[in-house]
Amino acid sequence: MGRKPFAALSGPDRAFARMLASTLLRGLGKIDFVLDQRLKSPPPDEVRMLLRLGAAQILFGLAPAFAAVSTTLALLERAPRTIRFKGLANAVLRGIDREGGQKLAEALDSALNAPAWLLSRWRGAYGDAATDAISRLILETPPTDITPLDPAKAEEIATALEGVVLTTGSIRTSRKGEVSEWPGYGEGLWWVQDAAAARPALLLDIRSGETVLDMCAAPGGKTMQLAAAGAAVTALDRSDRRLDRLRENLARLNLSAELIAADAAAYEATRIFDAVLLDAPCSATGTFRRHPDVLWGARPADIARLSVVQAALLDNAARLTRPGGRLVYCVCSLEPEEGEAQATGFLKRHPEFHRHGEAMRLLPATGDAPDGGQDGFFAVRFDREP
Numbered sequence: 436m437g438r439k440p441f442a443a444l445s446g447p448d449r450a451f452a453r454m455l456a457s458t459l460l461r462g463l464g465k466i467d468f469v470l471d472q473r474l475k476s477p478p479p480d481e482v483r484m485l486l487r488l489g490a491a492q493i494l495f496g497l498a499p500a501f502a503a504v505s506t507t508l509a510l511l512e513r514a515p516r517t518i519r520f521k522g523l524a525n526a527v528l529r530g531i532d533r534e535g536g537q538k539l540a541e542a543l544d545s546a547l548n549a550p551a552w553l554l555s556r557w558r559g560a561y562g563d564a565a566t567d568a569i570s571r572l573i574l575e576t577p578p579t580d581i582t583p584l585d586p587a588k589a590e591e592i593a594t595a596l597e598g599v600v601l602t603t604g605s606i607r608t609s610r611k612g613e614v615s616e617w618p619g620y621g622e623g624l625w626w627v628q629d630a631a632a633a634r635p636a637l638l639l640d641i642r643s644g645e646t647v648l649d650m651c652a653a654p655g656g657k658t659m660q661l662a663a664a665g666a667a668v669t670a671l672d673r674s675d676r677r678l679d680r681l682r683e684n685l686a687r688l689n690l691s692a693e694l695i696a697a698d699a700a701a702y703e704a705t706r707i708f709d710a711v712l713l714d715a716p717c718s719a720t721g722t723f724r725r726h727p728d729v730l731w732g733a734r735p736a737d738i739a740r741l742s743v744v745q746a747a748l749l750d751n752a753a754r755l756t757r758p759g760g761r762l763v764y765c766v767c768s769l770e771p772e773e774g775e776a777q778a779t780g781f782l783k784r785h786p787e788f789h790r791h792g793e794a795m796r797l798l799p800a801t802g803d804a805p806d807g808g809q810d811g812f813f814a815v816r817f818d819r820e821p
Contacts (some may be wrong), residue, residue, distance in 0.1 A: 450611075451497075459491040460727035461574050464547035465540050466490050473527045482520045485510050489528045494540035500532035548573040549730050553720065560771050565798055569769075569811075572799050577724040577808060579614070581606040582628040582656065584663055584688055592619055603637075605630040623688040628656035629725065631797050631809040635765035636660040636712060638795070638816045645709040648755055649692075650699040650748065653677030655684050657712055658692050668692040669708070671699045700747045707757040715745045717766035717773045721811025724799060742772050746780060753785045759821040762788065765814035769798070774813030781817065791816040 444452055459466065466487050478486070489507035492498040498506075507524050511517045531539065546554055548570045557566040581596065582605055583589045589600045595618040598608030607630065610617060619625055636657045641647060643665030649658045652670035658681060661668045672678050675696045685692060695702075699713075718737050719729045749764055756762045764781070766773045778794055794815035799808060 455488065455491060455497060457576060457727065458495050458497060459487055460731070461576075462491060462495055462540065462548070463487070463727075463731055464549060465543050466494060468543065468547050469494065469531060469539065470527065473530060474523075478520060478523070479516070481514075482511070482517055482524070485517070486524055486527060489524065490531055493528060493531050493536050496537045500528070500536060504528045504532075545570045545574075549723075550733075552735060553730060553733065557769060560769075561798060569799050572808065573723055573727060573730070575724070575808075578607050578609045579627060580630045580633070581608065581625045582633050582660060583625045584623065584659075584690075588624065592625055595619060601630055603630055603634060605633050621687075626656060626659055626684060626688065628660075629722075629810045631721075631812040632656055632767065633660065634795065634797075634812070635714065635763050635814040636664075638763045638791075638814060639710045639712060639761055641666045641710060646706070647710045647712065648704070648708040648752075650702070650711065650713045650752060650755075651715060652694075653681050655681035657714060659684060659688060659690055661712070662690040662692050663688075666710075669704075670694050671697050671702055673698055700744070700751050702751065702755075704755055707755055708760065709757060710761045711752045711756045711763070713748055713752045713762070713764050715741075715748050715764065715766050715773075715777075717741055717745065717768040718770055719767050720769045721767045721797075721799070721813075724808065724810055738770050738772055742777065745773060745777050749777065749781045750784065753781070753788065753817075753819075756788075756819050758787075758819055760819050761791070762817045762819065763814060764817070765812060767810055767812055769811040774815075778815045785817075787820050788817040789820070791818045 470486055470490055485507055489503045492503035493500050504525060507528060508521050511521050511524055554566060554570060557569060583592050586604055589604060589606055593600050593606045596606065596608040596610055598606045600606055614620060614627060641661055641664040645666050647661050647666040647668050649661060649668055649670045651672060652658045653672040653674060654677065658668055658670045670681065670692045678694045678696055682694060718733050718741060720733055723730050752762055764777065768774060774796065775794065782788060782790065797809055797812040799811050
């Protein structure tokens with residue numbers, strides 16, 4: 436089935452395609468539940484995806500039902516292997532509309548918004564109330580958070596972007612459209628970074644002139660925070676392509692850092708650093724507000740596998756931190772094995788470090804977030820004995 440490239444779509448069509456894809460992913464649990472109630476047997480994957488697209492428009496009010504049905508049937512007609520499902524699609528989608536459409540979706544339990552195995556884990560770790568709040572948040576499209584290059588200009592930038600300055604220093608805006616066309620982007624006054632993701636770098640309490648290693652740097656928000664604070668930053672990432680993106684952002688912001696393509700777990704520097712930041716690879720379950728696909732792509736085995744990787748990275752980070760230096764470990768995960776358990780294991784393996792203050796556990800949709808919603812995050816700072 437031919438597909439028109441997303442970039443070739445007109446502005447309004449591109450915006451609708453983006454909204455439809457986002458809505459489908461956020462509402463996937465409810466969409467599949469509604470479809471499965473009306474399907475006697477599973478259709479081919481291609482047909483199911485087209486049914487999902489049609490159902491998403493009806494259940495979440497993206498288009499009139501007649502338009503959603505008509506478009507779905509037209510897409511099914513485009514290939515011999517799918518055209519025979521036109522009657523089924525017509526009956527299912529029109530049935531969803533007759534039975535309530537949006538009201539049908541609103542009446543469904545928010546527990547359908549995430550896989551049951553993840554909800555079970557979160558209930559065990561954070562309790563029913565927090566888990567229910569998290570599951571309700573999955574359907575919501577978040578605002579955009581921005582980090583200003585110069586904190587002194589935060590209010591000025593917020594005004595230009597019709598946003599507000601959060602207590603943590605980030606700027607939050609509900610502005611829509613292409614980010615690269617927003618005021619201040621081309622001048623390098625700011626970059627997009629979730630308010631939660633901006634907080635771990637602040638834990639390092641960087642002073643101008645210090646040497647800092649950002650071990651898993653791309654896409655580079657934390658590298659730019661550290662460089663803007665006056666640090667001499669070495670940024671590692673396994674991917675040259677991802678480093679190219681970071682290089683472009685540094686140039687736009689008139690910042691500098693040493694960029695090295697390397698496996699952070701095996702990286703052997705010729706020096707040690709005043710501070711090390713390790714934003715480790717993880718299941719990323721805390722980022723569902725902006726990346727709802729992570730909930731449906733994650734698997735239980737991923738958490739155990741990534742926990743091994745995180746421990747190896749932490750051990751190398753310890754070796755690269757000078758005596759008297761600081762190490763911050765963070766993950767954008769809601770899973771305790773990737774956060775609290777890693778911190779506990781690290782201190783057992785490395786008695787030369789001690790925890791500086793309390794670890795920071797941020798949950799989406801809870802009161803521990805200043806100014807409201809944020810991604811889920813865990814961060815902890817360790818100080819090495821002199």
